Amino acid sequence: MKDNTTIPTPLANRVLAVRREAAQTTASGIYLPDSHKEKPSMADVKAVGPDVKDIAVGDTIVFKEYALTELNVGGTNYIVLKSDEVLATI
Known part of the structure; x- marks a missing residue:
């Protein structure tokens, strides 16, 4: 059995990533509750x-x-997503 603390290995043309956190506040400084944050x-x-x-x-x-x-x-x-679903790299 594999150790669950390792990073999974994607197959074929798949990409494994960690989503960036949503902003806690708006550009003008207004706090956003969890229910109003966009992924x-x-x-x-x-x-x-x-x-x-x-x-x-x-x-x-x-x-x-x-x-x-x-x-x-x-x-x-x-x-996990297919590489052709990636729109851009930054």
């Missing part, structure tokens, strides 16, 4: 599958919100 469509790449060419570990990606799978491993919330 950000940006994430930090933690691992890539062997068929991924243009995305590297450490990149920040912008992705399509509906095109992902969420999972929790060792207390960390990851998202």
